[in-house]
Amino acid sequence: MNDGPGFRELTALAAIVSHRSFRKAADDLGLSPSTLSHMMRALERDMGVRLLHRTTRSVAPTEAGERLVSRLQPLLRDIGAALAEVDNFRNLPAGTLRINSSEIAARLLLKSAVPVFLRRFPQVALDIVTEGRLVDIVGEGFDAGIRLGEAVPQDMVAIRFGGETRFIAVASPAYFATRHVPKVPEDLKDHSCIRFRLPSGKPFRWEFEKHGQEIAIDVPGMLTLDHMELMAEAAVGGLGIAYISDRLTQSYIERGALISVLDDWCPPIPGLFLYYPGHRLVLPALRAFIDVLKETG
Template identity: 65%
Template sequence: MNQLPLSLAELRALTLIVGHRSFRKAADELGLSASTLSHMMRTLEANLGVRLLNRTTRSVAPTAAGERLVTRLAPMLREFELAVEEVNQFRDLPSGTLRISASEPAARLLMDAILPAFLTRFAQMSVDLVTDGRLVDIVADGFDAGIRLGESVPQDMIAVRLGADTRFLAVASPTYLQEHPAPLTPDDLRHHQCIGIRLPSGKPYRWEFEKHGQSATLDVSGNLTLDNAEIMADAAARGLGIAYVPEQTALRYLSSRQLVAVLEDWCPAIPGLFLYYPGHRHVPWGLRALIEVIRDTGALSAAGAWASEAETAGQGD
C-alpha cells in the first residue's frame, strides 16, 4: 500500500476544526493563523484525494469522510498524547502547556498568588488561561481543567476545593437607600430598581434567596442590565439601584461604605470555587504540579468525596 504523506499536525488540526466547528477557534488553540490552517486542510485533502470539510463564509462542518476520519483518529490521538505525557514524567520537572478554563473571579484568584508561584517553581511550564462566563465543555474544547463555583461543576468530574465558601449579596448605596426604604424580604425587590444580570447565554439571571429553608427566586426589574459583577457593583455605588454580586466583589465597596448589604439574612453561603478535571483521563503531570502548588499556598482544602477521588486518582497513576 502506498504511504500517504500525512502529518500528525494536520490530523490534529482537523480534529480541532471539527470539534470547534470553527477555523478561527482551532487556529487560536494551535497558535496559527486561520489562513495557514486553511492551507493545511487543503493540503491534507489533496493528499487524501477526498474532501473532508464543507466550508461556507459562516461555518465549517465535516463531510461524511471527514466525520469518519475524525472518529477513527480521536482515540489514536489521545493515546499519542498519553504516550508523550508518560515520557514527560521522566524529566526532572514537567514541561508543556496547561490549558485552563475559568470564570473571571477564578482567574483573578489564580493570578493573585497561585500562578506566580507555579510558574516560578516550574519554569518550563506554560499556562493558557481562558476566561469565559459560559460553563464550557472542557473535554470537547481541549482544556486540561476548569475552575467554577461548586454548584456549576459537572458531576462526572473530579473536583477539589479552591478556597472557602462564598455567597452573593444584594447591595445598594446609602444614597439610594435614603430615597428608597431598604427591602425586608425578597418580594420587596419588586418595588425597587434592580440592576439586572445578563448571562453569557443572553438570558437574564433570576435572583435566588434562602432563609430558614424558605427559598425565593425572582425575575427582578430595573432600567439597567449588565454582564460584569464589578461594573454592577460600581453602578450600585453610583446610586443606580440594587445589585446582586459575589461577596468578594462587594467587599471593597462595603468597607469604604460606598455600598450597604440588604437582605443579608436571605443570602446564605454556597460552595465556593473548585478546580475540576475529567476522571476518565490520565492526569497531566503539569496539572498535578498545579494542584501541588495550590495545596502549598493554602488555597486548597478537602472537598468531601470529590477531593478524596482526586487524591486517589493522583496516587494511582
C-alpha cells in the same frame, strides 16, 4: 505451551479497529504497514479466529474482533495510564497548561496560586482563558476548568479551593437615602435592581434561602449588564441594587461605598472548583498546579 496474545499485539489490534486503516495505525504505533499486517495474521492464527475483514482499500473488524476490542479498550487505557503514572515520576512539569475560568476566579488565582506556580515552574506556560459561558473543556482543548461548584459537570474530577463564597444584594448609601431597605426578598419588587444577563441571553434569577425556605426572583430593573464588576460599579454609582459575589463587593463595603442587605437570606455556598476529566491521565503540569492550588488555599 501457548501463552496467548501479548500486550503489543492487542494494542495493535485496537489501533487498527480505531483507525479503520493499517497505514494510520502503523503510523500511530511507529511500525510499517507490512509488519502490522504480519502481526495481525499471526494473532489470528494463534487465536484460531478471524478478527479483521481486509480488502485492498479498507479494513474492518469481524464480529469477534469487534467484541474483543470493545472489552480490551478500557483495560488497555488502564494499563496505559498505570505505565504513564510511573513515567510521570521522571517527567518534570513542562509545556503549556490551558485553563478555562470565570473572570472572578481568574482574579483570585492571580493573587494567590498563579505567582507561586510561575516562580516554581518556569518551564510551564500558563494560558488562562476567561469567559462567561460554560464550555466543554475537552472539546475546546483545555486541560482544566474553574467554576462555581453548581456549574461543574458531574462526570468531572473536582477540587475545591478558595473557601466558601456568597452572593449578596448591595447598593450605595445614596440609593437608600430615598428608599426603604428591603427586609425580605419580596421587597425587591419595589426597587430598581441591576439585572445580570447570562451568556445564554436569559436574565439571571436572584436566589435566596433562609431556614430551608428557598426563593428565586425575577427582579425588576431598567439596567441589565453581563459583567459583575460593572454591576458593582453601577451599584456604587447609585443606579440600583446589585446581586453579586462578595469577593467583588468586599473592598467597596469596607470603605462604605456599598451597603449589603438581606444578609440573613444569603447563605454561603461551596465556592470555586478546579475540574478536569477523570478518564484522562493528569498531566504533570496540571498536577503541579493542583498542588500549588491546595497549598495557597
